[in-house]
Amino acid sequence: MERNIKAERLFFEYVDEESGSRVPVLKDLNLTIGQGEFVAVLGHNGSGKSTLAKHFNAVLLPTTGKVFVNGIDTSDEEKLFEIRQHVGMVFQNPDNQIVATIVEEDVAFALENLGVEPSEIRRRVDEALKQVEMYEYREHAPHQLSGGQKQRVAIAGILAMRPDCIVLDEPTAMLDPKGRREVLKTIRQLNRDFGTTVILITHYMDEAVKADRVVVMDDGKILLDGTPKEVFPQVELLKSVGLDVPQVTELIYELKKEGLDLPDDVLTEDECVEVLKNLLQTAG
Structure with missing residues (x-):
């Protein structure tokens, strides 16, 4: 079985309710994401990145063209449940995904609806909460948690479903710096x-730098596709x-414009310090 998206x-378009005209959003887009990749998706508002993300677990279906999840056509309605077991989605606002009054009950919610055996639910809930380092909060009320903690509970709820892939649509947009970290x-x-x-839709460049692929x-349309460097x-x-x-990266870019001989692919503060230190040592 193929293990990719x-x-x-x-192509995807929607109908504008006021004018009745068809508005194109995705245009002849081709993309393959392999199992185990960490991909950051960037783009300004309206570029189509969130629309693309919603095609990965059949929240949206193509107007034309195809999307496959592990070889399954997302337009096959009979396979919808299977697709969503392979690909889980985490959205921007964790409050929109938390439905229970106790953390562990929230993580168990989807499994209970699927009729999973209680002993298996217990095992999966504990495992998922440990994976996101929220096990000690399992008996807490979600409303007492910080934004970052709530988002980790939302991620645990997806993990308990055992997906191959998690799509996160700007999961840190509403969080403070600590929650983002x-x-x-x-x-x-x-x-x-x-x-x-992991498919991470984000506006934050420091998050995208951590990905394998951007x-x-x-x-x-896809403008660029490659490693962060x-x-x-x-x-x-x-x-x-x-x-x-x-x-x-912008600092190095501006210094290069002033004539300094520096590498292009500097992405982190540590790399920048090392490059500038070498430059100063070379200059005497």
């Missing part, structure tokens, strides 16, 4: 330690479509 000549750490651990495929969208040095192109680059 694949979009083939994907907590959630990003959880996402990276899931990918690194458990081999979970896909940049513009006007419903391949994508982010293209500063002028990224800025032309309304995106930022990591701060250290």
